[in-house]
Amino acid sequence: MTSTQRLPFLKGHGTENDFVIVPDPDGRLDLPATAVARICDRRAGLGGDGLLRAVRSAAHPEARAQADEAEWFMDYRNGDGSIAEMCGNGVRVFARYLLHAGLVEAGDLAIATRAGVRRVHVAKTGDVTVSMGRAELREESVVVTVDGRSWPARNVNMGNPHAVAFVDDLAHAGDLLAVPPFSPASVYPGGVNIEFVVDRGPGRVAMRVHERGSGETRSCGTGACAVAVATARRDGADPTQTGTPVTYTVDVLGGSLSITELPDGTVEMTGPAEIVAEGTFTPAWMGAALV
Numbered sequence: 001m002t003s004t005q006r007l008p009f010l011k012g013h014g015t016e017n018d019f020v021i022v023p024d025p026d027g028r029l030d031l032p033a034t035a036v037a038r039i040c041d042r043r044a045g046l047g048g049d050g051l052l053r054a055v056r057s058a059a060h061p062e063a064r065a066q067a068d069e070a071e072w073f074m075d076y077r078n079g080d081g082s083i084a085e086m087c088g089n090g091v092r093v094f095a096r097y098l099l100h101a102g103l104v105e106a107g108d109l110a111i112a113t114r115a116g117v118r119r120v121h122v123a124k125t126g127d128v129t130v131s132m133g134r135a136e137l138r139e140e141s142v143v144v145t146v147d148g149r150s151w152p153a154r155n156v157n158m159g160n161p162h163a164v165a166f167v168d169d170l171a172h173a174g175d176l177l178a179v180p181p182f183s184p185a186s187v188y189p190g191g192v193n194i195e196f197v198v199d200r201g202p203g204r205v206a207m208r209v210h211e212r213g214s215g216e217t218r219s220c221g222t223g224a225c226a227v228a229v230a231t232a233r234r235d236g237a238d239p240t241q242t243g244t245p246v247t248y249t250v251d252v253l254g255g256s257l258s259i260t261e262l263p264d265g266t267v268e269m270t271g272p273a274e275i276v277a278e279g280t281f282t283p284a285w286m287g288a289a290l291v
Ligand SMILES: N[C@@H](CCC[C@H](N)C(=O)O)C(=O)O
Pocket: 017, 050, 078, 083, 084, 085, 086, 087, 088, 089, 090, 160, 161, 193, 211, 212, 213, 214, 217, 219, 220, 221, 222, 223
């Protein structure tokens, strides 16, 4: 990009997990972590929990192998510029963007991510459903600590790493931005997303989340899936054994997500996704952000 070019952006959110979307169909844009962090800065930039760069799979080295299945690659970055394998709310917002931009038809589509291809159903309006793949529940015991208090947690991988801790009161998580929680680096060498969960009645839980690379957010789609599967096992339910799907409503600070684990072990997530704005970066600001 030269300093005279106007780079387009869009802004979107899913259950108030918000993203800056940067269209880059031919994969020409080099977006270093520092530039992403500046764009996601809520005071000096546009602001967002993360950034979704929309690149044709064929034009991205990490997605070329998925190009036959999925035309578009979601290059997801956390708010601090770090790369993550997958973002559940992001993939719904990404699908909504592709439809909004006329790049796909409403209906079923496939999106390439670093965690593999995700199948999405997006209608002209309303909620978006994503097949999120299988949850991998790992056996090693994990402890989550925040502000001097510790809880045992379940290690769940949804393409990206999660530690799910059941607590009596979500307030016990304290101020997750002031006092970030932690979990052992020996278990999560690349960092971890931490969910705190309480029961809200049959088939319903509520969570708060501290995301790797973004801090506390108002929602995390992969986190909600990890929570639903960890809750099912805690409740003695396993669709892969019984053949009966299990559904949980997961309340997050920014809304609710419906999560179903199917008998084949795959997890389906349904929730909102909205595009709220579109515009262009001013060339001078973007030029400075890119250096
Ligand atoms: N908010 C996302 C998860 C984004 C990635 C995460 N912070 C990580 O580093 O793994 C979601 O909706 O899943």
